[in-house]
Amino acid sequence: MNTTANSPLTRKLSSFVALSEAELAVLERLHQRRRSFPAGRDLVHEGQSGQAAYILSDGWVCSYKIQPDGTRQIVDFQVPGDFLGLRSVLLRTSDHSFETIVDSQAAEV
Helix, strand or coil, rough: CCCCCCCCCHHHHHCCCCHHHHHHHHHHHHHCCEEEEECEEECCCCEECCCCCCEEEECEEEEECCCCCEEEEEEEEEEEEEEECCHHHHECCCCCEEEEEEEEEEEEE
């Protein structure tokens, strides 16, 4: 059985469209580089280049920006099935950071 068939991303996409075997195979390949991250760890840092993108498999993550006065503004919360850091890959520099709220797993893509 395809181990990605029950992944949060596959479930999310399947709610909009029936996925073919070829599409499920692509999703399977996207999940091969799974990593664990402890709570409180930044996955992507604001301002850094060359960052990887991730698919959140398990846990909760928040994205945030550091303000000019040094405070942190939370921009969004990510749940399993969401992409993390995709904009940093497209823009070549991350415009915000991602921090795990709880122990989490994400697949590096």
